[in-house]
Each structure stands twice: as C-alpha cells, then as structure tokens.
Amino acid sequence: xxxxxxxxxxxxxxxxxxxxxxxxxxxxxxxxxxxxxxxxxxxxxxxxxxxxxxxxxxxxxxxxxxxxxxxxxxxxxxxxxxxxxxxxxxxx
Numbered sequence: 001x002x003x004x005x006x007x008x009x010x011x012x013x014x015x016x017x018x019x020x021x022x023x024x025x026x027x028x029x030x031x032x033x034x035x036x037x038x039x040x041x042x043x044x045x046x047x048x049x050x051x052x053x054x055x056x057x058x059x060x061x062x063x064x065x066x067x068x069x070x071x072x073x074x075x076x077x078x079x080x081x082x083x084x085x086x087x088x089x090x091x092x
Contacts, residue, residue, distance in 0.1 A: 003076035014038060014084045017077065018065050026064040030057050041067060042085040049074045049082065 011017040023037055032040050044058040045067045062068045067078035074082070 007077055007080040008083060011080065011084065014042075014081055017081050017084060018067075022065060026061045030061060032058075038085070041065060042082065044068075045074060045078045045082050048072055048078070 007017065018041070023041070027037060030040075040058055041062055044054050044062040047054045048059075048062065048068045059068070059072070062078070063070065065077075066075055067081055069075055
C-alpha cells in the first residue's frame, strides 16, 4: 500500500496530518499578510506538485512540515495533505 494512502487511512483532516503545534513551530516569524497559514502550505504544496516556483519562505515551511522534500518533490504526506485540503471542494 502506498505511503500516502496509509496516511489517509489514519487522518480525516489536515489538522490530524499537520498539527497546529507543528505548523506554529515551522512558521516562525513568517508573514504572508492576511493569508491563512494552512492556505499558504496548501498552495505551496500544490505549486510544488504542479512544478511551479514558489518563494523561499513557503518552500522552507512546507519542507519542515514534511510536505515536500529537499529535491522539491511532493512527499506522500504532502499528497495526503493536498487531498484532505481539497476533497470537500473549496478553492483550488
């Protein structure tokens, strides 16, 4: 079974996959204006999956959270995060 599927079997929400504490720890003093933190990491992971460039700060946050790797590839955790963040509709 693929790692991303195993993660999805254990998590029903993005908060179960990336806790608020983990998010705060990786976030540091980053400032993206009024953009929600989970929106930044959702879009950052999605940009990586699509092969688009993103800024250093969002890339670093996504890497620290284990959503993308040092080679700028989406990890199994990142794929699971994108699925959970987008599966019920919402903006993509």
